[in-house]
Amino acid sequence: MIKYNIFFLASFCCSLILSGCYDQQSSSVRDNVLVYCSEASPQSFNPQLVTSGTTFDASSRQIYNRLVEFSPGTSHITSSLATSWDISADGKEYIFYLRKDVQFQTTDFFKPSRHFNADDVLFSFQRQWKRTHPFHKTSSLGFPYFESMALGKLIKDIVKLDDYRVKFILNNPDAPFLATLAMDFASILSEEYALQLILKNELTAMDNRPVGTGPFQLTRYQPDAFIRYKAHPEYWKGKEKLEGLVFAITPDPSLRFARLIAGECDLMAKPLPIHLKATLKYPEFKTLSEPGSNISYMAMNTTKKPFDDPKVRLAINYAINKKLLIKVVYNGNAEMAKNPIPPNIWSYNHSTPEIPYSLEKAKKILDSAGYQDGFEMELWAAPVQRTYNPNAIKMAELIQQDLEKINVHAKIVSYEFGTFLSKVKQGEHHAALLGWIGDNGDPDNFFSSLLSCAATKSGNNAAYWCDPEFDDLITQAGRTSIVKKRTQLYQAAQTKFSQALPWVPIAHSKQFIIAHKRINNFHLAPTDGMYFSGVTLTPFNQIQTHSDTEAN
Amino acid sequence: MLYLALRQLLNLILSFFVLTIFTFSLAHLFPQGVSFIVDYIPVDIFSGDSLLHGSQLNNSQISNFQLNESSQTDNIFISYYHYMSQILTGHFGYSTVRGTSVFSEFFIYFPATLELSLGAIIFALGIGLPLGIFAAQHKNKWQDKLIISTSLAGSAIPIFWWAMLLVLFFSLLLGVTPVASRIGFEYDILPVTGFMLIDTLISKQNYAVDAFFNALHHLILPAIVLGTIPLTAITRTTRSAMIRVLSEDYIRSAKTRGIAAVQVIWKYALRNAMIPIITTLSLQVSVLIAGSLLTETIFSWPGAGKWLLEAVNRRDFPVIHGGILAIASFVILSHLFLDFLSMLVDPKWRHR
Numbered sequence A: 001m002i003k004y005n006i007f008f009l010a011s012f013c014c015s016l017i018l019s020g021c022y023d024q025q026s027s028s029v030r031d032n033v034l035v036y037c038s039e040a041s042p043q044s045f046n047p048q049l050v051t052s053g054t055t056f057d058a059s060s061r062q063i064y065n066r067l068v069e070f071s072p073g074t075s076h077i078t079s080s081l082a083t084s085w086d087i088s089a090d091g092k093e094y095i096f097y098l099r100k101d102v103q104f105q106t107t108d109f110f111k112p113s114r115h116f117n118a119d120d121v122l123f124s125f126q127r128q129w130k131r132t133h134p135f136h137k138t139s140s141l142g143f144p145y146f147e148s149m150a151l152g153k154l155i156k157d158i159v160k161l162d163d164y165r166v167k168f169i170l171n172n173p174d175a176p177f178l179a180t181l182a183m184d185f186a187s188i189l190s191e192e193y194a195l196q197l198i199l200k201n202e203l204t205a206m207d208n209r210p211v212g213t214g215p216f217q218l219t220r221y222q223p224d225a226f227i228r229y230k231a232h233p234e235y236w237k238g239k240e241k242l243e244g245l246v247f248a249i250t251p252d253p254s255l256r257f258a259r260l261i262a263g264e265c266d267l268m269a270k271p272l273p274i275h276l277k278a279t280l281k282y283p284e285f286k287t288l289s290e291p292g293s294n295i296s297y298m299a300m301n302t303t304k305k306p307f308d309d310p311k312v313r314l315a316i317n318y319a320i321n322k323k324l325l326i327k328v329v330y331n332g333n334a335e336m337a338k339n340p341i342p343p344n345i346w347s348y349n350h351s352t353p354e355i356p357y358s359l360e361k362a363k364k365i366l367d368s369a370g371y372q373d374g375f376e377m378e379l380w381a382a383p384v385q386r387t388y389n390p391n392a393i394k395m396a397e398l399i400q401q402d403l404e405k406i407n408v409h410a411k412i413v414s415y416e417f418g419t420f421l422s423k424v425k426q427g428e429h430h431a432a433l434l435g436w437i438g439d440n441g442d443p444d445n446f447f448s449s450l451l452s453c454a455a456t457k458s459g460n461n462a463a464y465w466c467d468p469e470f471d472d473l474i475t476q477a478g479r480t481s482i483v484k485k486r487t488q489l490y491q492a493a494q495t496k497f498s499q500a501l502p503w504v505p506i507a508h509s510k511q512f513i514i515a516h517k518r519i520n521n522f523h524l525a526p527t528d529g530m531y532f533s534g535v536t537l538t539p540f541n542q543i544q545t546h547s548d549t550e551a552n
Numbered sequence B: 001m002l003y004l005a006l007r008q009l010l011n012l013i014l015s016f017f018v019l020t021i022f023t024f025s026l027a028h029l030f031p032q033g034v035s036f037i038v039d040y041i042p043v044d045i046f047s048g049d050s051l052l053h054g055s056q057l058n059n060s061q062i063s064n065f066q067l068n069e070s071s072q073t074d075n076i077f078i079s080y081y082h083y084m085s086q087i088l089t090g091h092f093g094y095s096t097v098r099g100t101s102v103f104s105e106f107f108i109y110f111p112a113t114l115e116l117s118l119g120a121i122i123f124a125l126g127i128g129l130p131l132g133i134f135a136a137q138h139k140n141k142w143q144d145k146l147i148i149s150t151s152l153a154g155s156a157i158p159i160f161w162w163a164m165l166l167v168l169f170f171s172l173l174l175g176v177t178p179v180a181s182r183i184g185f186e187y188d189i190l191p192v193t194g195f196m197l198i199d200t201l202i203s204k205q206n207y208a209v210d211a212f213f214n215a216l217h218h219l220i221l222p223a224i225v226l227g228t229i230p231l232t233a234i235t236r237t238t239r240s241a242m243i244r245v246l247s248e249d250y251i252r253s254a255k256t257r258g259i260a261a262v263q264v265i266w267k268y269a270l271r272n273a274m275i276p277i278i279t280t281l282s283l284q285v286s287v288l289i290a291g292s293l294l295t296e297t298i299f300s301w302p303g304a305g306k307w308l309l310e311a312v313n314r315r316d317f318p319v320i321h322g323g324i325l326a327i328a329s330f331v332i333l334s335h336l337f338l339d340f341l342s343m344l345v346d347p348k349w350r351h352r
Helices: A002-030 A053-058 A118-129 A144-148 A177-181 A191-200 A253-261 A273-279 A310-319 A322-329 A359-368 A392-404 A417-425 A444-450 A454-458 A468-479 A483-500 A540-551 B002-029 B076-088 B102-137 B142-155 B159-173 B196-202 B208-246 B249-256 B261-298 B304-313 B317-345
Strands: A033-038 A068-070 A077-079 A082-087 A093-098 A155-162 A165-170 A216-222 A226-231 A244-249 A285-291 A294-300 A334-336 A375-380 A408-413 A431-437 A503-516
Touching: A002 A033, A033 A053, A033 A253, A077 A082, A093 A118, A118 A155, A118 A165, A118 A191, A253 A273, A253 A503, A253 B159, A273 A285, A273 A503, A294 A310, A310 A359, A310 A392, A310 A483, A322 A334, A322 A392, A322 A503, A375 A392, A375 A417, A392 A408, A392 A431, A431 A444, A444 A454, A444 A468, A468 A483, B002 B076, B002 B317, B102 B142, B102 B196, B102 B208, B102 B261, B102 B304, B102 B317, B142 B208, B159 B208, B159 B261, B196 B208, B208 B261, B249 B261, B261 B304, B261 B317, B304 B317
Parallel strands: A033 A244, A375 A408, A375 A431
Antiparallel strands: A068 A077, A082 A093, A093 A165, A155 A165, A216 A226, A226 A244, A285 A503, A294 A431, A294 A503, A334 A503
């Protein structure tokens, strides 16, 4: 008996000791595997069915390709499965020339016999579009993006010209259409796989055992634990240097950070502000930040007095200390805003005037507008944490203090988020703290959703500001597809905006990720996505020598 | 012997009956008030919303599954009969979140819990037995008092706090143990048995041995955390049992015959002291299962405890129901097995 006990003890001691020395052995395996501590389990592996970024990270951004894509880390559109495209003069017809010799992934459950062609494009869109399509009703999730972008109404027809040419015919010209096709829900699925699944009567496999053309293919998934990918050996851009990719699903942010520090993950999703500070103590980690494609603003209801007066709006703009807001509310992790679009969206107008914090000017302007004694107003804020605004209530309180200094007495009004939005959409507010996250990197996504005359009817234009000249500019820009012309139009629109100031543009919140130094060539996408294609890893031993030389 | 086996079997049937009565009534206690043993072809693998929620279903989905009769008949005995016939054939329903069979999911997650619990028991026995014996040998001296007071304090430690303390110290400060999960993610191990230690060894990857030690390394801290409460229980039981046995006549005569003290203790005394220890151990099974809920969550250990907890968070009633049923059945079976074991050790029972 005593021998056995000694054995137990010995085995424990052994494993403790071994643990010390094998770290170096395992590093050679880890040199080819990137581990990403993600924040949640995906809802599905089909990007057509969802709107959540977590699910896109796990599906479309690794497994699939789109006809056109955003080039890494930007909102510029580049070719992908379509090598080139022609747009008809009236902007209603798009002909895509498809890439040849694109191989779908070979998995345990599917072996492709043909290359990617027009049928796959047709399948991917018709599945979302046609109600009678056999794959239209395989999931109760529906096709939220396809529906909300109203593509069903926009698209008149999709025609296969030949195996490598597809024509999209639209009902009306729509300049952001290319950007729309670069969005995650427009990923291309395999039609051949779908046909096989019909024969096997396993339609749901389409959504949870994915087959795509992308850089990585799914090997195994255990809900709430991990997702494993391997490099797609016949990826059309060439096989990825990264052999394996693992998503370690860790919902608790503190545990994510602990795992990162312990070296179990190379990348950590959605760090808290305290983690950003703590990272500074660890030289082997770096914080990557990217101005997010978002805007946080205070919309002033221009249909209500006194906000119908542009002078009052200008005064309020002068009176709000945005620097303080960014420091306190965002922990400094945001950029000050002056335009209705973030600077990483093309056509951003750098020449519009920035309005500094100046109580004197604010008072003077308010006096000249006839409000010497100030006025009372309601300031609406929702009690939720959003990407563009981590704490709207706190922001409202700070603004309240600022406005008090120019004799404007603001009363903070707060509702549960859903109620808040619906009440704002009915125009009941004086001023409201709102925000917007762009999802396709196109300026139109901001301008026509938030500031067009049409949006005053839907209530998305919470300032209820309808300037015919401004509206004309953005409508024109939405109709042409020549980028140069659109840029000019949007920049003119921004100048118009800065003259009228229906909002107080407050901030563009930054997004962060903490990464190990061995990760190279990783770009945070402005649309808040994780793309691992093209990422390489420096072997561990080379990093160590590097830090040694630094120490010497 | 046969009598014993029959008695145990009867015990088993009775406890299982009580258990199923409980889980069956859960169906009527849950807010949705539906039977979750639903026999259908899952249409919706990943949807977040409950398939059983009638209002969210459209006609095409309803035609894809038929509710079992049990939810339609009013007679509670008949529905219990249907319920039992489903359970006994392994139909535990389908997860409303993932649409996968609860029964098969259980066998994906449970081996992880079992592995962790076995690690915890080995830790508890490996440390607890020698400590208890040592304390008994030094009865009422300072060594004994130290051990007993420490073990009392240990049994009072909240397990989650203890876990965080250990992680903070060993993983984050010293960096000698991993923070979470069963194995480093760089190792791609195909789950065959579900036991990571076995799967790594039978894996065909060229890093199989490395992976084995990596998995062992990951097991240490969770096993210590989960094994702490059983450890204190075992230490105290061993001590008191050993004190009783050591004062018996046959030990004294063994000693007077000049048999080495080590042999007297480990060969003659411990065997008799084993009976209460095994009883304690069988009581610890439920402690381990309950503790695994916390330990697994803290260490991100993909086991049955975490699985059940996530199901509670998502209101995945079929999983909650099936998980409770399966885990409780396991506890019943393990009690039965340990009872049987203690009878084998106890000569009083062996000869009946």
